């Protein structure tokens with residue numbers, strides 16, 4: 001925990017690149033880190049035999065004045081597909097049931113998928129400038145459907161927690177697949 005003398009903190013954000021300074025933690029997510037999330041498992045295995053592409057990166061800054069302070073995460077999703085499924089985040093639900101989040105799309109285009117994993121689903125068309133409030137209890141995933149980088153900012157409480165297992169088990173109701181280069185929402189079976 002930092003002492004109060006270290007606060008307030010300002011970060012220098014580069015919206016083009018989706019990077020900021022100072023940045024204490026960068027987490028790369030390669031295909032191997034989210035391989036079970038993609039539908040085309042034979043293509044996943046084939047790609048992984050040759051290399052392990054970087055799908056996205058998370059830059060994280062925890063503000064630690066108290067245990068209920070907030071955290072900032074900037075995610076850069078690269079353009080691409082695995083089979084015909086666009087690159088996307090792993091997706092998670094918050095461990096705590098009372099924890100929302102605010103997402104702000106800074107660059108690029110795609111979808112924010114929101115799913116209660118209990119029958120309610122929304123696909124929010126996303127482009128630079130859209131800010132979306134994610135209510136508590138909704139799993140969230142971002143899909144990059146463009147030819148360029150997608151950058152978004154997430155702001156959430158430190159105590160929210162990330163539950164990835166429930167997403168791996170239940171899956172989102174729809175996938176975003178490329179058909180002739182255009183995104184299509186396809187219901188999961």
Ligand SMILES: O=P(O)(O)OC[C@H]1O[C@H](O)[C@H](O)[C@@H](O)[C@@H]1O
Pocket residue numbers: 029058072073074075089090091092140152153154155156162
């Ligand atoms: O955690 P993932 O599903 O990989 O999503 C990537 C990241 O997206 C946002 O930036 C959230 O604020 C982060 O908490 C999250 O880690």
Ligand SMILES: [Fe+2]
Pocket residue numbers: 092093094101140156
């Ligand atoms: Fe979250």
